[in-house]
Amino acid sequence: MSESRSCAHDGEVVGVACDSTNALLINAGYQGDIKVWDFKERHLKSRWEIGCSVAKIVIMVITVSWLQ
Structure with missing residues (x-):
């Protein structure tokens, strides 16, 4: 399985966030x-x-x- 299609993390996920347009998901x-x-x-x-x-x-x- 390629890295881009792998699981998000092997252990516990401690944080998840999305940008304001829901284009990016960030997790830790x-x-x-x-x-x-x-x-x-x-x-x-x-x-x-x-x-x-x-x-x-x-x-x-x-x-x-x-402002102008």
Whole structure:
């Protein structure tokens, strides 16, 4: 099975979040792996091994508008 079609995590999942358009799903495993998935296509876009357990996921949205 390819990495993009594998299970999300081998152990416990400690955090799950979606972006504001539901295009990306981000999840974190207890063993310290963070994965970013394409929600619609169901494939793995990015993966990080941080080497320690994850406490929580925070998504920051920054909006800028220019007033004239």
